[in-house]
Amino acid sequence: MESNFILELFGNNIWSYLIIAVIPLGFVTLYALVAILGELKIASWVQDRLGPMRTGWKGVLQPLAEVIKLLQKEDITPTNVNRPLFNTAPFVVFIGSFAAFAVIPFSSKFIPADLNIGLFYIFAVSSFGVIGILMGGWSSNNKYSMLGAIRSASQMISYEIPMALSIIAIATLSASLNMNKIIEMQAGGFWNWNILGGNGPILKIVFIPFLFVLFVVYFIGSLAETNRTPFDIPEGESEIVGGYHTEYSGMKFAMFFFAEYANMFIVSSLVTVMFFGGWQSPFGSFLNDPISQVFWFIIKAMSFVFVQIWLRWTLPRVRVDQLMYITWKVMLPFAFVAFLGVAFWSMIKP
Amino acid sequence: MGNYFSNIFAGIGTALVGMKITLNHLFGHKVTMQYPDKYNPIRDGGLPDFTRNRLFVDMDLCIGCMICQRNCPVNCIEIETIKVSKDDPEYLKPNGEKRALWVSKFNIDFAKCMFCNLCTEECPTNAIYMTKEFEYSAYDRKNLYYKFSVMTPAQIESKKRIIEEEKAKKAAAAKAAEAKSTETKNE
Numbered sequence: 001m002e003s004n005f006i007l008e009l010f011g012n013n014i015w016s017y018l019i020i021a022v023i024p025l026g027f028v029t030l031y032a033l034v035a036i037l038g039e040l041k042i043a044s045w046v047q048d049r050l051g052p053m054r055t056g057w058k059g060v061l062q063p064l065a066e067v068i069k070l071l072q073k074e075d076i077t078p079t080n081v082n083r084p085l086f087n088t089a090p091f092v093v094f095i096g097s098f099a100a101f102a103v104i105p106f107s108s109k110f111i112p113a114d115l116n117i118g119l120f121y122i123f124a125v126s127s128f129g130v131i132g133i134l135m136g137g138w139s140s141n142n143k144y145s146m147l148g149a150i151r152s153a154s155q156m157i158s159y160e161i162p163m164a165l166s167i168i169a170i171a172t173l174s175a176s177l178n179m180n181k182i183i184e185m186q187a188g189g190f191w192n193w194n195i196l197g198g199n200g201p202i203l204k205i206v207f208i209p210f211l212f213v214l215f216v217v218y219f220i221g222s223l224a225e226t227n228r229t230p231f232d233i234p235e236g237e238s239e240i241v242g243g244y245h246t247e248y249s250g251m252k253f254a255m256f257f258f259a260e261y262a263n264m265f266i267v268s269s270l271v272t273v274m275f276f277g278g279w280q281s282p283f284g285s286f287l288n289d290p291i292s293q294v295f296w297f298i299i300k301a302m303s304f305v306f307v308q309i310w311l312r313w314t315l316p317r318v319r320v321d322q323l324m325y326i327t328w329k330v331m332l333p334f335a336f337v338a339f340l341g342v343a344f345w346s347m348i349k350p
Numbered sequence: 351m352g353n354y355f356s357n358i359f360a361g362i363g364t365a366l367v368g369m370k371i372t373l374n375h376l377f378g379h380k381v382t383m384q385y386p387d388k389y390n391p392i393r394d395g396g397l398p399d400f401t402r403n404r405l406f407v408d409m410d411l412c413i414g415c416m417i418c419q420r421n422c423p424v425n426c427i428e429i430e431t432i433k434v435s436k437d438d439p440e441y442l443k444p445n446g447e448k449r450a451l452w453v454s455k456f457n458i459d460f461a462k463c464m465f466c467n468l469c470t471e472e473c474p475t476n477a478i479y480m481t482k483e484f485e486y487s488a489y490d491r492k493n494l495y496y497k498f499s500v501m502t503p504a505q506i507e508s509k510k511r512i513i514e515e516e517k518a519k520k521a522a523a524a525k526a527a528e529a530k531s532t533e534t535k536n537e
Contacts (some may be wrong), residue, residue, distance in 0.1 A: 042376065044373070045376045045377075045380070046372045046375050047375070048375055048379070048380050048381045048382075049377065049380060049381070049382050050380050050382040053384060053387075152480070175422050216362075301432070310369065310372060310373070311365075311369065313372055314365070314368040314369050314371075314372040315365060315368060330358055
């Protein structure tokens with residue numbers, strides 16, 4: 001099955017691949033504006049404020065103003081930094097998160113690259129961000145940046161293990177690492193989504209708790225992976241100023257910022273693909289054409305972005321020892337047990 | 351081991367309680383008052399009684415005693431007065447009282463004013479007082495220099511002339527008296 005409408009429209013040539021590459025970039029830019037507005041508005045509503053109200057209707061143009069402000073700020077490079085590393089770090093971080101968009105299935109007819117190992121690929125390139133953050137923190141030649149980068153690296157490496165376990169469990173259940181295959185396995189309404197046991201006989205309800213635990217483990221891990229509260233110790237303002245991006249300003253800081261928001265969408269869409277049916281309509285074949293699928297996918301992913309923002313304004317930052325306790329002593333054993341349960345289910349599943 | 355599981359449940363439970371609270375606030379009543387657009391403390395009566403804002407001087411009441419000028423810690427008040435001559439046609443106020451001084455200049459520089467209220471407290475006639483007006487910022491410092499005197503330059507000129515004439519008359523009279531006394535001495 002051809003899974004890319006642009007290749008069907010324009011044929012298999014370099015221009016169609018360029019268009020395929022540009023669509024996610026445009027999407028990320030638009031999405032970042034929406035997410036910044038969402039962050040501002042949700043933050044202020046949670047605090048009983050109104051938030052930005054004066055730029056455009058109810059302040060909807062505020063993210064545009066913030067981006068323009070960031071772009072025209074002076075791009076400061078401190079004297080004692082390691083220049084090549086300092087200048088490339090933000091772009092490495094952004095490339096890491098943008099590369100992951102290659103396998104995000106927006107619809108059954110549009111996935112930029114329909115890889116056989118999509119899930120594995122996304123996990124591999126999202127680790128790329130750690131290198132960028134370490135580069136930025138180390139080259140800044142600043143103790144706070146260095147500490148932030150070390151914290152970030154230790155946190156990301158630790159949280160990748162329970163996350164990897166939940167990804168393996170889903171791969172076992174779907175018998176595939178291909179994004180579209182995983183989604184097609186969950187066809188036929190929301191009761192067939194992996195969070196509700198996947199496609200299978202009624203016996204699956206016994207295994208719903210295992211999949212739910214995996215979902216929670218993956219979601220908590222994704223919060224740590226994107227450096228968001230309650231796991232934002234790499235940039236904990238009250239302890240280490242700004243963490244790894246202390247010395248950055250202007251365009252380069254904007255790249256870090258952009259990468260964080262892009263990462264939020266990637267982990268949310270991964271949750272959507274793995275547990276909530278991806279682009280599948282929740283009502284079986286109702287509204288399940290390729291264009292509605294884009295709508296369903298973005299609605300689902302954005303609702304997880306919303307939960308991330310909501311959590312950010314609810315929970316305080318955890319300590320470093322608590323952070324390590326949560327991943328190694330709580331999430332990892334739970335993920336192991338849940339993985340065994342899911343593996344057992346996929347063995348006995350007819 | 352029992353502690354381990356109860357800790358995990360407590361952790362998840364408290365996070366959910368917190369999320370419920372923030373969700374209630376997310377859709378709850380907002381406390382922000384949109385000041386210039388929808389809410390104005392002057393119009394809507396949001397200011398307390400004794401706020402210290404822009405000063406106002408009622409020139410009908412001012413007697414030109416200069417107590418406020420002397421009280422001012424930052425010297426932001428400038429007053430000039432002219433004595434009232436007995437020959438002045440407006441020697442008496444409309445209500446029949448004797449007029450003490452013409453206040454030809456009463457300027458307050460609000461760029462300097464620190465709103466200490468010392469001028470209003472000591473004013474014998476309550477001519478200077480705080481208003482509720484606080485939105486008077488200006489792009490030029492000159493626009494913060496308020497002139498309260500109601501006298502026109504022509505009026506000031508005429509009042510000065512009257513007092514000069516009286517002085518001249520007095521001086522002439524004194525000279526005449528002196529001349530007289532020297533005359534009597536010489537005799």
